[in-house]
Amino acid sequence: MRRERHDKKSKIAIVAIAASAGGVTAIRKVLSGLPGNFPAPILCLQHLNPSETNVLAQVLQLRTELTVRWAHDGEQLTAGVVYVCPPGHYFVVHANGTISLAAQASKHGWHHGVNHFFESVAQSYADRAVVIVMTGTGKGGAEGVRAVSAQHGIVLAQDQASSVADGMPLAAIATGCVDQVLSREAIASLLVSLVCEGKPLSKAQVSNKRSSQSTRLPISPTLLDALENVLERAIAMHRTDMGYIHLFQRQTCTLELAVQRGFDPALIDNMQTVSIGEDSPCVRALRGGETVIVEDIEVAPNFAPHRAIAAASGYRAVQSTPLTSRTGSLVGVLSTHFRQPRRFLQWEMKLLDMHARHAADLIELFQAEKVG
Known part of the structure; x- marks a missing residue:
């Protein structure tokens, strides 16, 4: 079935997400709240084990109207498509709207890869980018968000309460470059406001409605x-x-x-x-x-x-x-x-x-x- 195009009102041209521990569910929360005609490509860098067969793209596709697929080296980015980075690699984004897949240098290379990914987004898209640091261990992405902020891009971070592991978002927040800290359930509504409706960050709306899956129990x-x-x-x-x-x-x-x-x-x-x-x-x-x-x-x-x-x-x-x-x-x-x-x-x-x-x-x- 042909998807209707979204009348683009925003200058935002790319959304970049990075996550580690607990990231699969967190990313699914975000994608499930976005319309199928979302007017920008979404790049997802989730920490994966290169030695295991992975079905992340298929898992993410289950609960979203967006098209989700594995990314390919050298391809042109398309609005409304979610690109999942293959295990053992990270994205390098180019100003002409294409991407490269760079191999991680070592077992610790993923965290460096997040920084390189965000830095390439900053260099190529500047203030037309939104990057999101989600649940994960370590400090991957902290240097990258500095680069995005320096180019006047928007930086979001998942809050500690909804994160399975808070290392990555807290490291990003500690840089002082994060524009908003949000629960994983609230990120989608902010993206819709920013990217689909073209509202500036100062006027963008965030849904504070309790998630349909939330609980009143004190569960970790x-x-x-x-x-x-x-x-x-x-x-x-x-x-x-x-x-x-x-x-x-x-x-x-x-x-x-x-x-x-x-x-x-x-x-x-x-x-x-x-x-x-x-x-x-x-x-x-x-x-x-x-x-x-x-x-x-x-x-x-x-x-x-x-x-x-x-x-x-x-x-x-x-x-x-x-x-x-x-x-x-x-x-x-x-x-x-x-x-x-x-x-x-x-x-x-x-x-x-x-x-x-x-x-x-x-x-x-x-x-x-x-x-x-």
């Missing part, structure tokens, strides 16, 4: 990132677009929402805190210690009290699987929801058990660290 960004990835895989496996993970709070005997996807933000309060006295699928799964499946909520008699919420949310079937630690403790529930009545195959349930096992291990690990 690392655990939040891991749980979002688990939920994403479970949703993809079930070929749906809705689901959530609740964590069990023993002190209050409630299930508290950790991550969710696909639900209207206005309806999240209905699922934020669930008392174990309720008769919902997630609570029944927790109490019974086994998966609860409702193939069609319209005909399930014990789902009658929840039909109005289900109708408002737009789902007709649900499964809830308890998350059990290695020691046998119940730590949460993983649920996926479906817009049509649904029957489950045996292989699907086996895979779901694997995802639930992984999620429970992650929760138990972080709870143990918190206690320790």
Whole structure:
């Protein structure tokens, strides 16, 4: 399907992103909030292991209307395309709108590569560039943002609270060259304001609306990132677009929402805190210690009290699987929801058990660290 062109109102001609630990989820958050007709190319330099087969471009493509693909040496940049740098390389951007892929000199070359990448953006695009330093370890990019700032480009950094690792953004902030520090959820709205709407930074709007996947629980960004990835895989496996993970709070005997996807933000309060006295699928799964499946909520008699919420949310079937630690403790529930009545195959349930096992291990690990 042909994509409509965006009427470019801004002088911004390139967006450059660099990230390391936790960057995949963070970059996906940004890309998912941008329109498919975004009027500038986006270059993503994510720290990758050169020795492993990588599907980063395919993973990023899952939740964005933009075209995402691996970058090629010497190609011309195109608006609305996200270019992912191959492992073991970094971007060199040229003033004629082409890119080169330079090999990293050593195992520590990635951090130097971020600086060279940003410096080339500064030299080639000057005040027509936006660079973003996202979650990551080390100090990669600090020298590069100085070069961008010196050329009057815009420098953004992810905030500490939403970063899995804060080394890179804090190093950038310490230079005094960062124009705004933002949560990963707020970056997309600022880019839309700057690049699509052509507003100057001083008047650009940042959405402070709570993310549809956010939680009121005091969860570390690392655990939040891991749980979002688990939920994403479970949703993809079930070929749906809705689901959530609740964590069990023993002190209050409630299930508290950790991550969710696909639900209207206005309806999240209905699922934020669930008392174990309720008769919902997630609570029944927790109490019974086994998966609860409702193939069609319209005909399930014990789902009658929840039909109005289900109708408002737009789902007709649900499964809830308890998350059990290695020691046998119940730590949460993983649920996926479906817009049509649904029957489950045996292989699907086996895979779901694997995802639930992984999620429970992650929760138990972080709870143990918190206690320790």
